[in-house]
Amino acid sequence: MALIQQSSPHAHKARPTSRVMLWVILAVLPGLLAQTLFFGWGNLINVIWCVALAMSTEAAILKMRNKPIGFFLRDNTAAVTGLLLGLSLPQLAPWWVSGVAVITAIVVAKQLYGGLGSNPFNPAMVGYALVLVSFPVAMTTNWAQPATLWAGAPGLSETLSTIFSASQTAIDGWTMATPLDEYKHKIATHTAAEVLQHPTFGDQVARGWEWVNLAFLLGGLILIGLKIITWHVPVAFLAGVGIMSLAFGSNADQYAPLQLHLLAGGTMLGAFFIATDPVSAATSHQGKLIYGACIGILIYLIRTWGNYPDAVAFSVLLMNFAVPFIDHYTPPRTYGHHKSRRGLPSKNGAKS
Amino acid sequence: MSQLWDFSGGIHPPENKIQSTRRPIRTAGIPERLILPLQQHIGVQAEAMVSEGDRVLKGQKIGDVTAGMGVPVHAPTSGIIQAIELRPVPHPSGMSDLCVILQPDGKDEWADLYPVENYQKHDRDEVLQLIRDAGISGMGGAGFPTTIKLRPPRDRKVETLILNGAECEPYITADDMTMRERAAEVVSGMQVMAWILRPSRCVIGIEDNKPEAIAALREAIQGTQIEVSVIPTKYPSGGEKQLVQILTGLEVPSGGIPADIGVMCQNVGTAVAVSRAILEGKPLISRIVTITGDAVQEAGNFDTLLGTPVRALLSEAGLQTNLLNRLVQGGPMMGYTLTTDSVPIVKTSNCVIAATAQELQAPPPEQPCIRCGECAEACPMELLPQQLFWYSKAEEFEKAEHLNLFDCIECGACSYVCPSSIPLVQYYRFAKGEIRTQREEQLKSDRARERFEARQARLEREQQEKEQRRKERAKAAAEAQAKKKAEAEQAAADSEVVDDRSAKAALVQQALERKKAKAAQTKAESSAVQEQPDLETLEKQVTQAEAKLNTMQGMLNEAKAEQADNVDKLERAVAKNHDRVKRAKDALAEARKHVPAEPETPSSE
Numbered sequence: 001m002a003l004i005q006q007s008s009p010h011a012h013k014a015r016p017t018s019r020v021m022l023w024v025i026l027a028v029l030p031g032l033l034a035q036t037l038f039f040g041w042g043n044l045i046n047v048i049w050c051v052a053l054a055m056s057t058e059a060a061i062l063k064m065r066n067k068p069i070g071f072f073l074r075d076n077t078a079a080v081t082g083l084l085l086g087l088s089l090p091q092l093a094p095w096w097v098s099g100v101a102v103i104t105a106i107v108v109a110k111q112l113y114g115g116l117g118s119n120p121f122n123p124a125m126v127g128y129a130l131v132l133v134s135f136p137v138a139m140t141t142n143w144a145q146p147a148t149l150w151a152g153a154p155g156l157s158e159t160l161s162t163i164f165s166a167s168q169t170a171i172d173g174w175t176m177a178t179p180l181d182e183y184k185h186k187i188a189t190h191t192a193a194e195v196l197q198h199p200t201f202g203d204q205v206a207r208g209w210e211w212v213n214l215a216f217l218l219g220g221l222i223l224i225g226l227k228i229i230t231w232h233v234p235v236a237f238l239a240g241v242g243i244m245s246l247a248f249g250s251n252a253d254q255y256a257p258l259q260l261h262l263l264a265g266g267t268m269l270g271a272f273f274i275a276t277d278p279v280s281a282a283t284s285h286q287g288k289l290i291y292g293a294c295i296g297i298l299i300y301l302i303r304t305w306g307n308y309p310d311a312v313a314f315s316v317l318l319m320n321f322a323v324p325f326i327d328h329y330t331p332p333r334t335y336g337h338h339k340s341r342r343g344l345p346s347k348n349g350a351k352s
Numbered sequence: 353m354s355q356l357w358d359f360s361g362g363i364h365p366p367e368n369k370i371q372s373t374r375r376p377i378r379t380a381g382i383p384e385r386l387i388l389p390l391q392q393h394i395g396v397q398a399e400a401m402v403s404e405g406d407r408v409l410k411g412q413k414i415g416d417v418t419a420g421m422g423v424p425v426h427a428p429t430s431g432i433i434q435a436i437e438l439r440p441v442p443h444p445s446g447m448s449d450l451c452v453i454l455q456p457d458g459k460d461e462w463a464d465l466y467p468v469e470n471y472q473k474h475d476r477d478e479v480l481q482l483i484r485d486a487g488i489s490g491m492g493g494a495g496f497p498t499t500i501k502l503r504p505p506r507d508r509k510v511e512t513l514i515l516n517g518a519e520c521e522p523y524i525t526a527d528d529m530t531m532r533e534r535a536a537e538v539v540s541g542m543q544v545m546a547w548i549l550r551p552s553r554c555v556i557g558i559e560d561n562k563p564e565a566i567a568a569l570r571e572a573i574q575g576t577q578i579e580v581s582v583i584p585t586k587y588p589s590g591g592e593k594q595l596v597q598i599l600t601g602l603e604v605p606s607g608g609i610p611a612d613i614g615v616m617c618q619n620v621g622t623a624v625a626v627s628r629a630i631l632e633g634k635p636l637i638s639r640i641v642t643i644t645g646d647a648v649q650e651a652g653n654f655d656t657l658l659g660t661p662v663r664a665l666l667s668e669a670g671l672q673t674n675l676l677n678r679l680v681q682g683g684p685m686m687g688y689t690l691t692t693d694s695v696p697i698v699k700t701s702n703c704v705i706a707a708t709a710q711e712l713q714a715p716p717p718e719q720p721c722i723r724c725g726e727c728a729e730a731c732p733m734e735l736l737p738q739q740l741f742w743y744s745k746a747e748e749f750e751k752a753e754h755l756n757l758f759d760c761i762e763c764g765a766c767s768y769v770c771p772s773s774i775p776l777v778q779y780y781r782f783a784k785g786e787i788r789t790q791r792e793e794q795l796k797s798d799r800a801r802e803r804f805e806a807r808q809a810r811l812e813r814e815q816q817e818k819e820q821r822r823k824e825r826a827k828a829a830a831e832a833q834a835k836k837k838a839e840a841e842q843a844a845a846d847s848e849v850v851d852d853r854s855a856k857a858a859l860v861q862q863a864l865e866r867k868k869a870k871a872a873q874t875k876a877e878s879s880a881v882q883e884q885p886d887l888e889t890l891e892k893q894v895t896q897a898e899a900k901l902n903t904m905q906g907m908l909n910e911a912k913a914e915q916a917d918n919v920d921k922l923e924r925a926v927a928k929n930h931d932r933v934k935r936a937k938d939a940l941a942e943a944r945k946h947v948p949a950e951p952e953t954p955s956s957e
Contacts, residue, residue, distance in 0.1 A: 005689050005691065006678070006689050006714070007444075007688075007775060007777065007778045007781070008682075008684075008685060008686050008687055008688060008762070008764050008777060009684060009685040009686070009764030009767050009768050009777065010678065010680055010684040010685075010687065010689075010705075010707070010712045011365055011366075011522065011684040011685065011712060011768060012713070012715050012767070012768055012770075012773060013363070013365065013768055013769055015769075015771055016716065016719070016771050016772070016773065017719055017722060017724075017771045017772050019771070020724065020771050071717070075719060077722070115720065116719070116720045116722060117720030117721050117722050117723070117772075118720070227726075227729075230725070230729070278722050278723045278724040278725060279722050279723050281723070283723055283725055283728065283736055283738060283739065284728065284736060327739070331736055331739070331755055332728070332734045332735075332736065333734060334606065334733055334734050334735055334756040334759050335359075335360075335593060335597070335603055335604075335606075335732070335733045335734050335759065336593065336603050336604055336605050336606035336607075336608070336733075336759060337605075337606050337756065337759070341754055341755065341756065344751070344754070345750045345751055345753070345754035
């Protein structure tokens with residue numbers, strides 16, 4: 001009789017990383033659907049292109065690193081990275097812009113650091129930030145006009161040919177400044193009422209964007225419900241943006257109002273799907289609250305006083321830098337201890 | 353219903369308890385051989401009190417601990433001692449240990465029993481001694497000697513006595529069935545403990561997935577001060593620290609014991625054993641064991657004699673050998689795999705799972721940690737399992753310890769939920785082991801260093817003392833030399849004085865002689881004869897002086913050879929003696945010229 005020798009526990013609950021990532025993929029689908037409905041085929045094409053490129057890049061570099069390709073590809077993390085880039089890049093961004101972003105994310109930000117679990121920075125945001133600073137024209141002029149799919153948006157083949165053409169910018173009539181961009185640049189010289197006349201804002205907060213953000217919020221709530229993410233990062237993130245907006249931006253004639261901050265741009269995608277990337281986020285509950293809140297605050301600061309209309313990528317990356325520091329100072333209080341042990345162990349080896 | 357508190361984290365694994373609760377407790381048969389390990393508790397191994405060939409009666413003490421912490425071992429049935437030898441014992445390492453092998457004679461003949469009806473009339477220490485002599489150690493898992501636990505430090509008053517009937521581990525139903533079928537004994541055992549400890553509150557904590565046990569105990573506690581507290585089912589609510597928190601809202605301090613906060617936990621099985629030990633006088637020779645798992649056909653609980661090989665129990669439960677993939681002693685969360693089914697049931701064996709390959713599947717290959725934090729959500733001790741994992745894996749033990757690695761109770765909740773199927777607990781065990789080894793080595797090297805330093809200090813001290821002694825000797829020698837020299841000088845002076853004296857004496861003598869001579873002269877003697885003795889005296893003086901000079905010369909030579917610092921003085925002394933010899937000779941010569949003139953007295957300085 002050959003009995004199996006094994007250390008406890010002998011039972012395991014099966015929700016492997018691949019399943020977790022699959023849930024993340026499923027949870028962004030409402031957002032992708034909304035994007036497609038309100039901004040045309042661009043996002044969908046981007047997503048497919050980015051996911052395919054991400055997975056093949058991952059496979060190639062795994063091969064170069066002599067790692068088991070199937071084993072790592074099946075964890076679905078490369079797909080999620082590609083997916084997040086496809087969702088956040090401008091709808092009509094040329095294929096090579098998204099390609100550079102994806103390859104940077106997978107090769108530089110993920111695999112060069114040691115692959116899954118070892119990257120200090122959010123890979124998708126590294127890719128995004130790189131193309132944002134490298135190709136500012138392509139990254140600001142290719143946002144699709146919020147035109148519903150059933151009324152006026154360019155068709156699938158037209159979108160495809162736009163994205164895969166060699167030019168840097170899409171056809172003028174199909175694109176439009178994002179609401180955050182528009183507000184930021186016009187409010188200096190116009191009143192809020194005048195700025196909001198622009199078609200990008202539509203009847204509610206920001207035409208199309210509001211629904212996309214609400215769809216991502218829905219997806220995020222599903223993830224919280226499934227206990228795939230905890231509430232700490234998104235709530236702190238949104239609170240950071242909200243409190244900053246209430247504190248500094250109450251005058252709509254000067255700064256973008258709260259509803260625009262929350263429902264335009266990449267706010268909800270960032271709060272629920274990007275800042276919550278566990279690998280590059282803080283670990284303890286307290287740490288997550290600090291991490292999320294700081295991202296929210298940074299987003300507001302950069303949006304309001306910085307050069308960029310949206311700032312999720314930069315804020316997330318900046319806080320990725322701070323994660324080891326946050327982690328050292330926010331361990332939970334262990335059962336039976338009076339307080340948590342912050343910081344590093346003292347050098348002289350004294351045990352408190 | 354008293355207030356309950358929640359503990360953080362925890363998981364809800366499939367319970368798998370129904371399989372073994374369908375049948376009432378069965379009494380396992382007496383096997384062919386009983387293997388009784390001499391160590392079934394935490395502490396010191398018992399020493400065998402019997403030898404090969406002895407016949408023992410049921411309940412007879414066959415081993416005891418004479419020095420140190422421990423409890424005795426008793427014969428579970430009557431029979432012949434076959435051997436005392438090394439046998440595999442239930443231990444995660446699969447090690448062998450010293451066991452008494454008993455061949456039952458089938459008569460099951462009891463030794464004399466001494467039940468105590470009214471233990472309240474006895475001294476508490478007497479009752480505690482009875483509990484110890486009955487060989488009772490904790491039956492929940494760790495096997496800590498119960499008497500020692502029942503004697504908390506003097507400054508710790510136990511306010512709350514908790515009987516742990518939570519039994520949160522999946523599969524195990526031994527305590528559940530004990531409470532269902534032996535509720536009265538559970539209560540009476542708890543009353544004995546309560547009488548010893550005098551707590552203000554007695555509570556039995558049971559998870560709400562055991563309604564029959566709850567009902568049976570509620571019935572049994574009628575008319576007592578004991579309360580039954582039904583707690584939510586969540587693993588690991590039966591962990592001592594968690595149960596204390598659930599029932600009292602207090603936390604056992606890190607590194608401390610529940611008695612530090614006025615709480616004590618005992619297992620329900622232990623309570624039954626205490627009840628039997630006192631009220632029936634029966635030592636601990638059997639226990640309830642759950643035999644379960646898909647590889648047995650008739651899972652259930654067995655009242656089993658200690659020492660019964662697991663194999664015998666498995667066959668009573670209808671083991672299908674072809675299905676058996678893994679034998680787990682204990683529960684699936686904290687139990688350990690058995691290497692062989694020949695190990696015996698001991699005081700701490702609560703469950704054996706005969707698992708099929710599908711039942712407890714081997715975990716998928718380990719994936720990288722993505723820091724998802726599910727482990728931290730599950731950790732009942734509020735640790736950061738993933739950080740502990742990183743540090744343990746990187747062998748940064750200091751950091752792991754800083755994050756309270758040693759507060760980990762190894763409940764396995766983190767490993768259970770890990771989406772990357774990382775065997776986290778194994779990493780912690782590794783880190784703990786390494787840290788303990790390092791500490792021991794540190795201690796050893798500290799001791800070695802202390803020894804070395806002490807030796808160095810001793811050698812240095814000895815060297816200093818030697819040096820000191822040498823200096824003292826040199827000083828003493830110098831003083832001695834100076835003294836010697838002074839003495840020599842004195843001696844030199846003395847010798848002169850002596851010479852003086854002898855000369856004077858001689859003169860006196862001469863005077864006397866002259867007187868005599870004069871007296872003789874008066875008798876008309878010649879005057880020429882008178883000079884002779886003077887010459888003789890002078891000659892004697894010369895020889896004396898020469899002898900002295902020789903001595904001094906010898907001393908001088910010696911001093912020169914030794915390079916002593918009194919050479920100069922000796923030289924001078926020698927020169928002086930030279931002079932004296934010369935003068936003595938001159939005087940002699942003068943005397944001879946001036947015969948019969950008066951002899952000159954030798955010059956004295």
